[in-house]
Amino acid sequence: MTITALYPVVHGDRVGEAMANKENERFPSLSSEEVEKLSTKYVPGNTEKMTKWAFHTFSAWRDAHNKKFSADQCPLDIFKNCKAATLNKWLARFVTEARKEDGSPYPPKTIQALLTA
Numbered sequence: 001m002t003i004t005a006l007y008p009v010v011h012g013d014r015v016g017e018a019m020a021n022k023e024n025e026r027f028p029s030l031s032s033e034e035v036e037k038l039s040t041k042y043v044p045g046n047t048e049k050m051t052k053w054a055f056h057t058f059s060a061w062r063d064a065h066n067k068k069f070s071a072d073q074c075p076l077d078i079f080k081n082c083k084a085a086t087l088n089k090w091l092a093r094f095v096t097e098a099r100k101e102d103g104s105p106y107p108p109k110t111i112q113a114l115l116t117a
Contacts, residue, residue, distance in 0.1 A: 047117075054117030061098050062090075091115065 030038075043051075062074045074090050075082060095111050106114070 050113060050117040054114045057098060057114060058094055061094050065093070065097070 062076075062078070066073050074093075075086070078087060078090055095115065098111075098114070099105055
């Protein structure tokens with residue numbers, strides 16, 4: 001498979017014309033600009049969807065938790081400015097307390113997806 005055939009599969013339409021000139025090379029040398037262009041901001045659609053779902057679910061849980069427990073508030077900026085121990089505390093509470101919208105518990109695979117997203 002040639003480079004020009006491989007990169008569109010992985011990187012969509014972000015293959016520069018420089019890549020077309022290097023299709024017969026086994027290990028083409030790419031400029032820093034070419035590497036940056038191929039690697040920046042590429043997130044597969046399903047990964048982006050799962051991340052948004054998990055973040056929305058966590059945010060809904062955090063808001064509900066903070067309404068119930070005024071003395072023990074989960075920080076609003078938990079993913080930006082907190083220590084690992086604090087993040088661990090709140091993620092542990094989240095996965096033990098979070099439920100589906102109908103109130104039933106999430107299956108283990110869903111909890112795993114919430115944590116890895």
